[in-house]
Amino acid sequence: MCYVKFSGGIDSAERRGLESIVESLSPPTPGQNPMTAYVSQNAFWGLLISAVEVYKRECFGLLIGYRDRKGADEMFIVEHAVPYQTAGRRHKGVVSNPRAHKRIERFLRSIPHLSVIGDFHSHTMWGYSRAASHPSDTDRAGMSPENVYIIVSVNDRLREVPWNYNDDGSLSGTTDDHYFRITAYTVTLSGETRRTPILCPYALGFDARPLRAIK
Numbered sequence: 429m430c431y432v433k434f435s436g437g438i439d440s441a442e443r444r445g446l447e448s449i450v451e452s453l454s455p456p457t458p459g460q461n462p463m464t465a466y467v468s469q470n471a472f473w474g475l476l477i478s479a480v481e482v483y484k485r486e487c488f489g490l491l492i493g494y495r496d497r498k499g500a501d502e503m504f505i506v507e508h509a510v511p512y513q514t515a516g517r518r519h520k521g522v523v524s525n526p527r528a529h530k531r532i533e534r535f536l537r538s539i540p541h542l543s544v545i546g547d548f549h550s551h552t553m554w555g556y557s558r559a560a561s562h563p564s565d566t567d568r569a570g571m572s573p574e575n576v577y578i579i580v581s582v583n584d585r586l587r588e589v590p591w592n593y594n595d596d597g598s599l600s601g602t603t604d605d606h607y608f609r610i611t612a613y614t615v616t617l618s619g620e621t622r623r624t625p626i627l628c629p630y631a632l633g634f635d636a637r638p639l640r641a642i643k
Contacts, residue, residue, distance in 0.1 A: 451523050454484035455580060465504045465576050465612040466469040467599075468493075469630040474509030476608060479550035479580045481511075483606070490532065491546040491576060500512070504545055504576040506611075546575035553583045561611045563621060576624060581609045591632055599632075 467475070471491070478487040489511035496503045512528065528598040536542050549567075551559040563571070569578055580591040584605065591601030600609040 459607065461574075461626050463504065465503045465506060465578070465624045467506050467578075467610070467626055467628040467630075468508075471506045471509040472628055472630055474511070475548060475578065475580050475610060476603060478509065478511040479552070479582045479608070480551075480604075480606060484552055484584060486552060486555065487580075488545050488549045489549055492536070492542050492547050494543055495545060501618050503627075506545065506576070506578075507542075509547050509548055509578075517526055544575075546577050548578035548580060550580040550582055552581075558583050561609045563606075563613055568615070568619075568621055571613070571621065573615055573617050575614070576578060577613045577615075578626075579611050579613070581611070584609045593626070593632065597623045599626045599628055601631070 444491050456514065471493075474489070478489055481487065488563070489509055491504075492508040492510055493600050493627045494507075495538040496505050505519070510532075531564060533544060536544060553559045561578060561579055561581040563577070568581070585602045587602075589600070589602045591599065594600055594609075596611070598609050598611040603607070610628075612625055613621055614624050615621050
């Protein structure tokens with residue numbers, strides 16, 4: 429799947445803020461992922477609302493945006509998180525509708541400013557079993573090196589936790605009755621899955637710096 433770079437979406441002030449954050453990050457060490465996944469305000473709420481809507485079952489949707497390259501730095505810009513309304517949802521697993529997927533991709537090709545850069549789904553707690561934030565074997569089998577993948581793990585809130593970056597590159601916090609952890613992944617050409625640090629200034633502000641994710 430090819431990426432379409434487009435202007436717009438992120439204004440100049442936000443772009444300067446992003447560049448400042450990326451430049452302030454220490455160079456990746458061996459075992460760290462050099463990419464970053466920027467999650468916009470629209471995408472942030474799209475991820476959370478999609479997961480809450482079907483809580484106790486998994487949600488599934490597309491990540492819309494583009495891949496930005498600046499020298500050695502690469503960033504997935506996630507502008508929108510669009511849920512699949514036709515997905516078959518279960519507690520452990522979700523199945524997309526192939527015909528619907530083709531219709532969406534065909535529709536997006538007619539809009540030059542948008543491109544599919546990956547997908548997202550949720551993992552949810554069941555009973556006393558807490559939701560995991562790592563991909564399953566089935567998740568890994570569906571990953572390709574050109575895309576970014578986001579897992580939203582959702583659990584019942586035990587206490588209020590402010591939104592913050594974690595040392596594994598994820599973003600977590602509580603909203604309403606739920607505790608969320610948002611984790612991004614990419615896969616290498618050799619099939620190795622790696623965590624990708626998430627950057628979401630809307631949730632924490634531009635003064636907060638994401639942490640490099642260890643694979």
